[in-house]
Amino acid sequence: MISHKHKFIFVHINKTGGTSIEALLKKYSNKFKQHQSIIDLNKEASSNDYFKFTFVRNSWDRFLSLYKYRIKTNQTNLGKNSVSFKEWANHIYNKNPNYYNIPNKMKLLMLSDQLDWITDVTGSVDMDFIGRFENLQEDFSTICDRIGIPRQKLPHKNKSEHKHYTEYYDEETKSIVAKKYAKDIEYFGYKFEE
Numbered sequence: 162m163i164s165h166k167h168k169f170i171f172v173h174i175n176k177t178g179g180t181s182i183e184a185l186l187k188k189y190s191n192k193f194k195q196h197q198s199i200i201d202l203n204k205e206a207s208s209n210d211y212f213k214f215t216f217v218r219n220s221w222d223r224f225l226s227l228y229k230y231r232i233k234t235n236q237t238n239l240g241k242n243s244v245s246f247k248e249w250a251n252h253i254y255n256k257n258p259n260y261y262n263i264p265n266k267m268k269l270l271m272l273s274d275q276l277d278w279i280t281d282v283t284g285s286v287d288m289d290f291i292g293r294f295e296n297l298q299e300d301f302s303t304i305c306d307r308i309g310i311p312r313q314k315l316p317h318k319n320k321s322e323h324k325h326y327t328e329y330y331d332e333e334t335k336s337i338v339a340k341k342y343a344k345d346i347e348y349f350g351y352k353f354e355e
Contacts, residue, residue, distance in 0.1 A: 163192040163206050169308045170202050172215040172288070174278045175271050176226045178297045179216060180318040189310060198278045199287045213287060214304055217275045218294035219351045220342035221335065222326040224250070227271070229323050246329050254337045274344045291349075327354060 162171040167189050173179030192205060199213065218226075228249050244252075253272060281287040290307065292300030298315055305312045323329070330338075335353055339346060346352075 162186060162190045162197075163202060163211070164190045164308070165206070166191070167308045167310065168211045170199070170206060170211045170213045172197065172199050172202065172213070172278055174215055174217065174275050176223045176230065177216040177218045177275070177294050178315070181297075181315045182216065182301060184316055184318055185313050189308075199280070200282060203281065203287070212289050212307055214290040214292065214307075215275075215279050215288055216292040216294055216297065216300070217345070217349055219326070219354075220275075220345050221330060221338050221351075221353050222294075223275075224338050224342070225323060225326045225329050247331070247334050250334045250337045254341050274342055276344050276348055286348075 162173065162183060163169070164186070169186075169189075171179075171182065171186060171190075173183060199215075225246070228246055276286065279286055279288050279291070290300075290304060292304065301315055302312045330353070339353070
């Protein structure tokens with residue numbers, strides 16, 4: 162998402178509260194297309210002049226939310242073909258394309274590290290502010306101040322219903338996420354919270 166008037170670029174990483182943020186920022190933006198990486202967005206604006214921000218989320222929580230959302234919306238037939246969280250985690254980790262049916266680059270990005278969304282062509286993180294899903298409203302208020310718009314309460318869009326993420330994991334699935342999203346976990350300092 163880009164706003165030329167307010168000089169901001171928002172990178173919407175899936176399952177990090179981005180749909181709620183976009184719902185409020187849409188009226189301030191010039192170009193709106195969901196789920197674009199910073200590399201794609203930099204092609205459309207002189208990014209040195211723009212305030213670039215994104216939101217990230219604990220990798221274990223995000224991975225569960227992605228699974229629950231796929232079931233709820235029946236994306237990739239998870240709603241029709243009941244698959245346990247453990248089985249899904251194993252297939253994603255082992256990159257079984259026949260199981261997950263990933264036809265394009267965007268769907269691969271959906272399952273990638275959050276860092277992949279916000280690093281530029283040199284491999285450097287290209288953000289001015291990285292908010293946390295865990296502090297969504299507070300960090301969004303900081304962004305409103307930075308881009309010069311009134312503070313607003315975020316709606317809760319695309320909510321997936323589930324208990325605390327720790328209740329869905331066993332040692333194997335905990336380890337799968339730790340390995341698959343090792344870059345994110347190290348860079349953002351996330352831990353599996355008991």
